[in-house]
Amino acid sequence: MAAPLRIALAGLGTVGGGVIRLIETNGSLIARRAGRPLEIVAVCARDRGKDRGVDLARYQWEDDMTLLAERDDVDVVVELVGGADGPALALARRALAGGKALVTANKAMIAHHGMELAEAAEKAGVALKFEAAVAGGIPVVKGLREGAAANAIERIYGILNGTCNYILSTMERSGRDFAEVLKEAQALGYAEADPSFDIEGVDAAHKLAILAAIAFGSRIDFAALKIAGIGRIRAADIAQAAALGYVIRLIGLADHDADDAGRLFQRVQPCLVPLAHPLAAVDGPTNAVVAEGNFAGRLLFQGAGAGDGPTASAVVADLIDIARGDTGAPFSVPVAQLDALAPADPGHRRNRAYLRFTVTDRAGVLAEITAAMRDAGVSIESLIQQGRPEEGGEVLVAMVTHEGPESRVAHALELLEGSPSLTEVPLVMPLLA
Amino acid sequence: MAAPLRIALAGLGTVGGGVIRLIETNGSLIARRAGRPLEIVAVCARDRGKDRGVDLARYQWEDDMTLLAERDDVDVVVELVGGADGPALALARRALAGGKALVTANKAMIAHHGMELAEAAEKAGVALKFEAAVAGGIPVVKGLREGAAANAIERIYGILNGTCNYILSTMERSGRDFAEVLKEAQALGYAEADPSFDIEGVDAAHKLAILAAIAFGSRIDFAALKIAGIGRIRAADIAQAAALGYVIRLIGLADHDADDAGRLFQRVQPCLVPLAHPLAAVDGPTNAVVAEGNFAGRLLFQGAGAGDGPTASAVVADLIDIARGDTGAPFSVPVAQLDALAPADPGHRRNRAYLRFTVTDRAGVLAEITAAMRDAGVSIESLIQQGRPEEGGEVLVAMVTHEGPESRVAHALELLEGSPSLTEVPLVMPLLA
Numbered sequence: 127m128a129a130p131l132r133i134a135l136a137g138l139g140t141v142g143g144g145v146i147r148l149i150e151t152n153g154s155l156i157a158r159r160a161g162r163p164l165e166i167v168a169v170c171a172r173d174r175g176k177d178r179g180v181d182l183a184r185y186q187w188e189d190d191m192t193l194l195a196e197r198d199d200v201d202v203v204v205e206l207v208g209g210a211d212g213p214a215l216a217l218a219r220r221a222l223a224g225g226k227a228l229v230t231a232n233k234a235m236i237a238h239h240g241m242e243l244a245e246a247a248e249k250a251g252v253a254l255k256f257e258a259a260v261a262g263g264i265p266v267v268k269g270l271r272e273g274a275a276a277n278a279i280e281r282i283y284g285i286l287n288g289t290c291n292y293i294l295s296t297m298e299r300s301g302r303d304f305a306e307v308l309k310e311a312q313a314l315g316y317a318e319a320d321p322s323f324d325i326e327g328v329d330a331a332h333k334l335a336i337l338a339a340i341a342f343g344s345r346i347d348f349a350a351l352k353i354a355g356i357g358r359i360r361a362a363d364i365a366q367a368a369a370l371g372y373v374i375r376l377i378g379l380a381d382h383d384a385d386d387a388g389r390l391f392q393r394v395q396p397c398l399v400p401l402a403h404p405l406a407a408v409d410g411p412t413n414a415v416v417a418e419g420n421f422a423g424r425l426l427f428q429g430a431g432a433g434d435g436p437t438a439s440a441v442v443a444d445l446i447d448i449a450r451g452d453t454g455a456p457f458s459v460p461v462a463q464l465d466a467l468a469p470a471d472p473g474h475r476r477n478r479a480y481l482r483f484t485v486t487d488r489a490g491v492l493a494e495i496t497a498a499m500r501d502a503g504v505s506i507e508s509l510i511q512q513g514r515p516e517e518g519g520e521v522l523v524a525m526v527t528h529e530g531p532e533s534r535v536a537h538a539l540e541l542l543e544g545s546p547s548l549t550e551v552p553l554v555m556p557l558l559a
Numbered sequence: 560m561a562a563p564l565r566i567a568l569a570g571l572g573t574v575g576g577g578v579i580r581l582i583e584t585n586g587s588l589i590a591r592r593a594g595r596p597l598e599i600v601a602v603c604a605r606d607r608g609k610d611r612g613v614d615l616a617r618y619q620w621e622d623d624m625t626l627l628a629e630r631d632d633v634d635v636v637v638e639l640v641g642g643a644d645g646p647a648l649a650l651a652r653r654a655l656a657g658g659k660a661l662v663t664a665n666k667a668m669i670a671h672h673g674m675e676l677a678e679a680a681e682k683a684g685v686a687l688k689f690e691a692a693v694a695g696g697i698p699v700v701k702g703l704r705e706g707a708a709a710n711a712i713e714r715i716y717g718i719l720n721g722t723c724n725y726i727l728s729t730m731e732r733s734g735r736d737f738a739e740v741l742k743e744a745q746a747l748g749y750a751e752a753d754p755s756f757d758i759e760g761v762d763a764a765h766k767l768a769i770l771a772a773i774a775f776g777s778r779i780d781f782a783a784l785k786i787a788g789i790g791r792i793r794a795a796d797i798a799q800a801a802a803l804g805y806v807i808r809l810i811g812l813a814d815h816d817a818d819d820a821g822r823l824f825q826r827v828q829p830c831l832v833p834l835a836h837p838l839a840a841v842d843g844p845t846n847a848v849v850a851e852g853n854f855a856g857r858l859l860f861q862g863a864g865a866g867d868g869p870t871a872s873a874v875v876a877d878l879i880d881i882a883r884g885d886t887g888a889p890f891s892v893p894v895a896q897l898d899a900l901a902p903a904d905p906g907h908r909r910n911r912a913y914l915r916f917t918v919t920d921r922a923g924v925l926a927e928i929t930a931a932m933r934d935a936g937v938s939i940e941s942l943i944q945q946g947r948p949e950e951g952g953e954v955l956v957a958m959v960t961h962e963g964p965e966s967r968v969a970h971a972l973e974l975l976e977g978s979p980s981l982t983e984v985p986l987v988m989p990l991l992a
Contacts, residue, residue: 148854152711158776158892159708257706263855265706272705273690273698275592276875278585343591404861407840414859421581422696422872426847426861428837439855442709450887459591 130165131449134194135185136217137206138171141231141258143178144434145204145441150180156442160449164442167199195220202227202253202448204441210234222246222254227453229444231258231437233332237348240336241464244456254456255444260333261286261413263436264429265443270340270417271458277419279341283379283558286333286394288411288431289324290356290376292316294364294396295409298373303361316411326355327376327394334378338392341417342382342467343459350469352393358553359396363482366510366524370480372398373406377558382467385531389470398480398557404428405558473533477556478507481535483523484550491547495523502538504530520549526557563598564882567627568618569650570639571604574664574691576611577867578637578874583613589875593882597875600632628653635660635686635881637874643667655679655687660886662877664691664870666765670781673769674897677889687889688877693766694719694846696869697862698876703773703850704891710852712774716812716991719766719827721844721864722757723789723809725749727797727829728842731806736794749844759788760809760827767811771825774850775815775900776892783902785826791986792829796915799943799957803913805831806839810991815900818964822903831913831990837861838991906966910989911940914968916956917983924980928956935971937963953982959990 135142149156149164157163168186170193188194191213195203203221205228207214214235221228223246230236236243236256247254257267261284270279285291289311296307308325311317323329331353339346356376367374376396383391399406404426408414413431418424430436457464485491492511499506505528512522527535539552568575582589582597590596601619603626621627624646628636636654638661640647647668654661656679663669669676669689680687690700694717703712718724722744729740741758744750756762768781789809800807809829816824832839837859841847846864851857863869890897918924925944932939938961945955960968972985 144854148709152709152853155711155776156709158896161888263852264858265702268701268706269698269860272880273701273876274872275879276581276585276589276872278588343588404840407837419696419872420585421577421868421875423863423866423869425697426859427702428859428861430856433856435854436856439707439709439852442854443706446708447705451884454883455594463591 128162130163131160131445132165132167132199132201133204133445134197134200135166135169135204135206136191136194137208138169138178139206140434141437141441142171142206143180144438145206146180148438148442156446160446162449164445164449168194168197170194192217192220195224195226200226202229202445204445205230205232208232210238215239218243219246222250222252225250225252227253227448229255229441229448231256231441233259233329233336237332237335237346240339240346240457241461245461247456248460251453253448253453255447256336256456257444258437258440260336261415262429262431262433263439264413264415264427264431265440266337266415266427267340269425269427270337274417274419274422274425275458277422279417279419281379281381281418282337282341282415283377284415285375285405285408285413286330286378286415286431287324287327287376288413289317289321290330291408292411293325294356294359294374294376297361298364298368301361301365304357304359325357327353330376330378330394334380334392334394337415338380338390339457339464341380342390343464344390344467345464347390347467347469350392352395352472354395356396362512362522363524363553366482367398367480370398370526371401372557373401374555375399375405375408383470383475385476386470386474390467391470391472391475393472396555398555400558403558473531473536475532476529477532478529478559479527479532479535480555480557481525481527482553483548484520485523485547486549487519487521492523494545494547495542498538498541501541503534504538561595563596564593564878565598565600565632565634566637566878567630567633568599568602568637568639569624569627570641571602571611572639573867574870574874575604575639576613577871578639579613581871581875589879593879595882597878597882601627601630603627624650625653628657628659633659635662635878637878638663638665641665643671648672651676652679655683655685658683658685660686660881662688662874662881664689664874666692666762666769670765670768670779673772673779673890674894678894680889681893684886686881686886688880689769689889690877691870691873693769694848695862695864695866696872697846697848697860697864698873699770699848699860700773702858702860703770707850707852707855707858708891710855712850712852714812714814714851715770715774715848716810717848718808718838718841718846719763719811719848719864720757720809721846722750722754723763724841725844726758727789727792727807727809730794731797731801734794734798737790737792758790760786763809763811763827767813767825767827770848771813771823772890772897774813775823776897777823777900778897780823780900780902783825785828785905787828789829795945795955796957796986799915800831800913803831803959804834805990806834807988808832808838808841816903816908818909819903819907823900824903824905824908826905829988831988833991836991906964906969908965909962910965911962911992912960912965912968913988913990914958914960915986916981917953918956918980919982920952920954925956927978927980928975931971931974934974936967937971
């Protein structure tokens with residue numbers, strides 16, 4: 127048996143604890159598969175005394191995290207501290223500069239600094255791996271970077287946030303409203319005390335930016351990514367979608383936009399997903415990613431998107447790859463060869479869309495809305511007016527448009543801006559095709 | 560750019576043609592990802608003159624296939640000839656013995672000779688890769704061997720044959736009977752002229768034997784694998800399953816049987832799959848594999864299980880891995896370290912089961928069947944007698960048992976053997992839990 131792969135572990139939260147438990151539980155199995163044992167040498171976390179359910183006595187404790195990256199007895203640093211910048215980034219930079227491999231579950235750091243870190247890893251000839259940063263335990267970074275490597279990827283999309291998917295599928299099943307289900311999700315541990323990163327779509331956006339870079343061989347461009355969350359979805363929207371044969375899911379989607387000269391389109395947004403689509407069956411905190419390749423066709427990867435076990439599984443899979451000698455380009459193609467793709471203008475995008483207006487309960491409102499649609503060139507496929515006023519005398523008007531450019535819908539909404547008939551900014555969701 | 564990976568291609572059927580088309584179409588993309596170009600040097604097939612829709616003039620033609628393995632200008636041989644033995648096996652042996660890597664889509668050859676070939680590859684220090692042999696374009700060999708490598712796999716199962724899945728889901732949708740749908744599938748190209756390998760479950764069994772070896776670190780034991788096909792399933796079975804909230808799918812499943820001292824259980828058999836299970840939504844010729852890991856939980860890989868594009872995608876993914884330098888153990892663990900696991904006795908297995916009897920339409924038949932169940936210790940959860948006789952005066956009696964060992968059901972059927980009341984051997988299908 128070859129020499130062990132020596133590991134320094136920064137961050138001992140639920141995932142860090144999971145990594146220790148996994149290596150302790152499956153160690154001999156892993157040594158057979160990797161050809162050498164994985165050995166945790168040193169660890170570091172904020173609070174040394176905290177009970178984590180694992181025995182830390184056998185590992186060396188380092189008070190200063192960045193010193194993990196300096197140790198001569200360490201081959202790879204595992205960063206599980208979190209945060210796009212700050213100590214995590216400092217540690218990552220120091221590890222790679224010192225010729226140590228880096229494994230991280232930190233999607234924010236990779237979405238914001240992935241190019242810099244990948245360049246540093248390539249320069250040092252070491253691995254930078256981040257399977258756990260995207261979709262928890264699902265090996266989708268590997269699936270794209272290697273499994274689908276023979277394909278030009280035409281589109282990549284999926285359910286990338288378990289909290290949102292739990293909330294939406296629970297709203298769907300129970301008929302309850304967003305705020306109530308969010309509260310329950312927080313009580314059950316499916317949502318954070320401050321859930322904004324999840325429900326506003328930022329977490330999913332970090333993951334999508336990483337996937338898009340690998341899929342399209344393009345530089346990460348997080349700033350260009352459009353993001354909308356799920357906070358404005360009502361029980362009534364879910365009911366309308368169901369009546370039309372759809373469910374609502376928060377979808378992160380990226381492609382070379384054929385309607386905009388092949389520019390890079392990236393967006394996280396709630397969408398109407400047809401019931402026959404495999405993503406419509408994805409319930410609860412599960413994640414699922416679809417990659418459409420020009421030869422493989424539609425590939426689906428599904429599994430637990432979070433949790434200590436699944437995330438630890440992804441971290442340790444990266445460590446096994448490194449133990450086996452994988453030092454390939456983190457984004458499949460060396461950073462210097464990644465394209466800097468211009469962002470697509472979503473206005474060019476052709477979609478069918480669901481539009482929902484909340485209006486005051488008085489005559490002429492419907493005429494006003496439909497006139498704006500007509501003037502903007504938006505063709506309405508079906509229109510549903512919910513007759514019974516909601517609380518506050520509000521009436522919901524929902525419609526589905528024929529396929530057309532998003533710019534027209536945007537124009538129609540501009541025409542309606544400031545109208546005293548509307549009690550809220552209209553909600554627009556594309557139909558996933 | 561490093562030197563090209565030089566390829567010899569044996570077999571120019573639909574998949575071989577697909578590999579050529581893929582490398583021609585996506586060549587520059589692949590070169591960026593692999594760090595070096597893939598270059599087809601020489602090809603061989605039975606009929607040189609046949610029109611394959613690709614221009615073979617730029618590749619050297621070899622009349623004697625085994626000479627592909629002798630060429631000094633070739634790094635890797637791609638075997639797409641098919642057949643467990645014969646020319647494919649001769650070529651594979653010669654390539655590996657000569658220190659050339661081997662990529663194959665040949666599930667029969669790997670299921671029967673995978674241990675010998677993997678040993679030869681390990682001895683020569685070259686890669687043996689067979690992603691395309693299992694589930695077409697879905698990167699599930701990689702998903703298990705690498706993506707889930709940190710996990711003890713508790714169970715692996717899935718829909719491994721697109722022909723059967725097409726037939727079963729079409730029977731389900733149309734209410735038609737097996738023979739009629741099979742004929743249609745043949746006309747549409749979803750089933751071969753001689754469909755026996757597919758519908759009898761042998762093709763799925765080849766794939767399952769390969770997956771089980773990787774998942775459980777065990778030597779392939781194809782002879783111990785139990786196989787039942789779909790030919791005896793009637794429209795009435797599908798209707799009964801639907802009434803109970805299930806669909807019928809041909810499932811290949813392997814695990815360490817907890818009911819039999821952890822021995823290796825491997826079986827291909829039609830099963831009742833609950834509607835809420837992700838495999839129940841898998842329609843048409845799609846394949847899907849579930850791996851349940853002790854840390855990752857349930858991972859699902861889904862996609863096209865056959866076809867020239869998807870299969871070529873898997874073949875070329877293997878070539879890219881080789882171009883990137885992967886020479887790891889074909890079955891994740893070196894052959895010498897694989898366990899020779901004793902086969903589990905299915906009699907110990909505890910399941911709920913669907914049993915369907917076809918009986919003569921006369922008094923006392925039901926009492927006879929239920930007495931046999933009682934005497935064998937099988938507890939019946941629900942019993943459905945289809946009142947209206949089928950053609951020939953047959954009546955169908957279907958039941959679902961409570962969970963219990965399969966040996967009891969087998970014993971009950973023994974008690975009924977030779978009974979003049981039964982017009983056919985009863986059909987038994989476990990409920991997937």
